[in-house]
Amino acid sequence: MSSENLKRVIQFGEGNFLRGFVDYFFFKLKEQNLFNGDIVVVQPIEKGMCKVLKEQDCKYNLFLRGIENGEIVEEHSNIDIISDCINPYEDFEKYLSLAKDENFRVIVSNTTESGIKFDEKDALEDKPARSFPGKLTQLLYERFKNNLGGFIILSCELIDNNGKELEKCVEKYIELWNLGDKFRKWIHEENKFCSTLVDRIVTGYPQSEIELKKLENKIGYKDLCLDTAEIFHQWVIEGDFEDELPFVKAGFNVIWTDDVGPYKKRKVRILNGAHTSMVLGARLYGLTIVRECLEDELINGFIKKCIFEEIIPTLGNSNEDIKFGKAVMERFSNPFIEHQLLSIALNSVSKFDVRVLPTILEFKEKFGNYPEALSFSLACLIKFYKGDEANDSEEIISFIRENNIESILSNRDFWHDDISDLIPLVQKHYTMIEEEGMGDSFKYIVGKGQ
Numbered sequence: 027m028s029s030e031n032l033k034r035v036i037q038f039g040e041g042n043f044l045r046g047f048v049d050y051f052f053f054k055l056k057e058q059n060l061f062n063g064d065i066v067v068v069q070p071i072e073k074g075m076c077k078v079l080k081e082q083d084c085k086y087n088l089f090l091r092g093i094e095n096g097e098i099v100e101e102h103s104n105i106d107i108i109s110d111c112i113n114p115y116e117d118f119e120k121y122l123s124l125a126k127d128e129n130f131r132v133i134v135s136n137t138t139e140s141g142i143k144f145d146e147k148d149a150l151e152d153k154p155a156r157s158f159p160g161k162l163t164q165l166l167y168e169r170f171k172n173n174l175g176g177f178i179i180l181s182c183e184l185i186d187n188n189g190k191e192l193e194k195c196v197e198k199y200i201e202l203w204n205l206g207d208k209f210r211k212w213i214h215e216e217n218k219f220c221s222t223l224v225d226r227i228v229t230g231y232p233q234s235e236i237e238l239k240k241l242e243n244k245i246g247y248k249d250l251c252l253d254t255a256e257i258f259h260q261w262v263i264e265g266d267f268e269d270e271l272p273f274v275k276a277g278f279n280v281i282w283t284d285d286v287g288p289y290k291k292r293k294v295r296i297l298n299g300a301h302t303s304m305v306l307g308a309r310l311y312g313l314t315i316v317r318e319c320l321e322d323e324l325i326n327g328f329i330k331k332c333i334f335e336e337i338i339p340t341l342g343n344s345n346e347d348i349k350f351g352k353a354v355m356e357r358f359s360n361p362f363i364e365h366q367l368l369s370i371a372l373n374s375v376s377k378f379d380v381r382v383l384p385t386i387l388e389f390k391e392k393f394g395n396y397p398e399a400l401s402f403s404l405a406c407l408i409k410f411y412k413g414d415e416a417n418d419s420e421e422i423i424s425f426i427r428e429n430n431i432e433s434i435l436s437n438r439d440f441w442h443d444d445i446s447d448l449i450p451l452v453q454k455h456y457t458m459i460e461e462e463g464m465g466d467s468f469k470y471i472v473g474k475g476q
């Protein structure tokens with residue numbers, strides 16, 4: 027393999043997750059001489075970390091820590107796989123010129139759940155288009171006009187069918203901007219939009235001063251892009267590009283598959299579902315990080331009830347689900363990771379709608395009654411949003427603050443379904459929280475059914 031460093035990957039997003047996951051994968055691949063390229067990062071929105079990253083030569087430290095097979099594993103890498111960071115709002119021509127470099131072969135993105143959206147106000151002449159798919163279409167069109175090959179596009183956003191949804195948005199821009207059938211054909215024949223599922227708890231820049239100082243002492247200087255994460259990782263990718271991207275050969279837990287769906291459902295329902303159903307109540311109860319929840323007997327019992335008595339039975343109780351559930355309990359107990367409840371609590375209404383509510387409704391269908399712990403977590407969500415720590419859109423927060431349980435649960439913009447049948451149970455739990463407090467309420471919920 028040539029020692030020349032080619033620019034091979036264009037990465038939309040410079041956030042903690044991509045730096046703690048995808049960039050680490052490519053860094054390791056290159057270390058093993060299985061990949062001879064660098065990554066160029068594109069900042070997808072106007073404000074971001076590109077300037078800071080560039081100021082430190084696009085290098086940063088990543089600390090991975092956890093327990094594997096009963097052993098403590100700690101890994102520190104000084105990641106230097108990024109060769110440039112481009113802010114298309116400041117240098118659109120440089121951004122567009124990426125399309126002309128034939129060595130680029132891979133596009134990766136993680137633009138959060140809000141990123142893969144079509145915006146009809148975008149124009150081809152915008153410098154740049156506002157949305158991420160708009161920017162991507164501008165780049166792909168430029169590449170097509172230069173008669174070059176297409177890309178393997180790996181979407182990491184935590185939405186259903188991320189790759190297909192991104193392709194649909196590009197299709198809409200082809201219509202809106204009249205880019206023609208030849209380009210459409212090139213898009214579908216030369217490019218592969220892969221849906222993927224990512225899994226790694228990335229806790230980012232340390233929030234506690236003690237933790238920060240400890241890590242800074244290890245590296246001996248201040249790194250504003252310092253990143254922390256667990257050791258565990260899984261990347262399930264639709265397609266098979268192992269020949270070009272030999273992640274499995276490099277020892278990564280990567281699964282090339284025809285269908286990401288079942289893996290995603292398991293991960294979102296169990297891991298993200300457990301996070302979202304536990305953090306708001308645990309925060310009201312006075313805890314700060316995930317590990318404390320596992321160490322607290324009451325909250326530990328609550329999480330177990332959510333995962334093993336409500337979520338996994340709804341999924342069908344397969345051995346794989348049970349194994350994953352047990353692994354999640356271990357991952358949450360990771361003694362090295364400080365995962366802030368408030369960071370998980372961000373935008374909880376939309377997370378609850380996608381990660382928890384489907385289990386509540388399917389449980390009722392399957393077993394005839396609503397799951398006690400998950401329904402209780404909906405009462406906790408409402409109580410939390412009525413307090414002063416909620417972090418969500420102004421519209422959502424004020425609606426919950428100003429309305430009663432009945433109106434909140436009848437709001438179809440939040441829940442996308444008729445969940446009015448849940449009103450009496452959630453009302454009962456909400457009243458219990460108000461009258462008995464969080465501790466006794468958790469005791470009641472955890473004790474029920476034993």
Ligand SMILES: NC(=O)c1ccc[n+]([C@@H]2O[C@H](COP(=O)([O-])OP(=O)(O)OC[C@H]3O[C@@H](n4cnc5c(N)ncnc54)[C@H](O)[C@@H]3O)[C@@H](O)[C@H]2O)c1
Pocket residue numbers: 038039040041042043044069070071073074136137138139140141142158184224225226227228229230
């Ligand atoms: N942190 C984790 O443990 C973890 C694990 C798996 C998946 N994820 C997912 O990754 C996403 C990013 O997490 P993070 O920790 O890197 O957050 P972050 O805040 O560090 O980074 C967010 C990134 O998204 C971009 N972005 C934000 N809003 C956007 C928009 N409207 N359009 C385009 N781009 C936008 C930002 O520019 C930035 O690059 C989250 O949505 C999360 O669901 C996170």
Ligand SMILES: O=P(O)(O)OC[C@@H](O)[C@@H](O)[C@H](O)[C@H](O)CO
Pocket residue numbers: 184224225226227228297298301302369370372
């Ligand atoms: O990243 P969010 O805010 O969408 O969700 C919070 C956590 O549930 C999430 O980050 C998990 O830690 C992650 O999805 C694990 O792979």
